[in-house]
Amino acid sequence: MKSRKEALRIAKKIFxxxxxxxxxxxxxxxxxxxxLSEARPRGYLEVADAYWRLVRLEVExxxxxIQSAVALDEPTTAGLIADLKKKYGPQITTEFxxxxxxxxxxxxxxxxxxxxxxxxxxxxxxSEQFN
Numbered sequence: 001m002k003s004r005k006e007a008l009r010i011a012k013k014i015f016x017x018x019x020x021x022x023x024x025x026x027x028x029x030x031x032x033x034x035x036l037s038e039a040r041p042r043g044y045l046e047v048a049d050a051y052w053r054l055v056r057l058e059v060e061x062x063x064x065x066i067q068s069a070v071a072l073d074e075p076t077t078a079g080l081i082a083d084l085k086k087k088y089g090p091q092i093t094t095e096f097x098x099x100x101x102x103x104x105x106x107x108x109x110x111x112x113x114x115x116x117x118x119x120x121x122x123x124x125x126x127s128e129q130f131n
Contacts, residue, residue: 023062024058080094
């Protein structure tokens with residue numbers, strides 16, 4: 001392998017081939033990994049690392065982690081899911097958890113996007129203004 005750039009270029013091409021209808025295809029990912037581990041071309045570890053990073057980023061981009069201070073009721077949960085699907089598409093998956101440290105409100109993370117409407121965050125921002 002000539003360079004890390006070349007490994008990334010190859011990984012991007014392989015990743016693009018792993019998409020079906022704009023979404024990551026699990027069977028294609030398995031085939032790529034099997035082929036790389038079987039063939040072991042020169043520099044395959046660099047290509048595999050870059051490929052796994054792209055796959056991980058795609059999976060994170062389609063997964064919403066929703067934290068709240070208390071368990072959310074069904075209408076609120078359904079509303080959040082509908083809003084997230086409207087913004088990110090129908091392929092988004094959701095994961096709900098309770099974090100009592102938030103004190104109140106909701107914190108949502110989708111990939112690198114974070115919306116923090118928690119009481120804890122508001123109190124921290126308020127205390128920063130007076131320090």
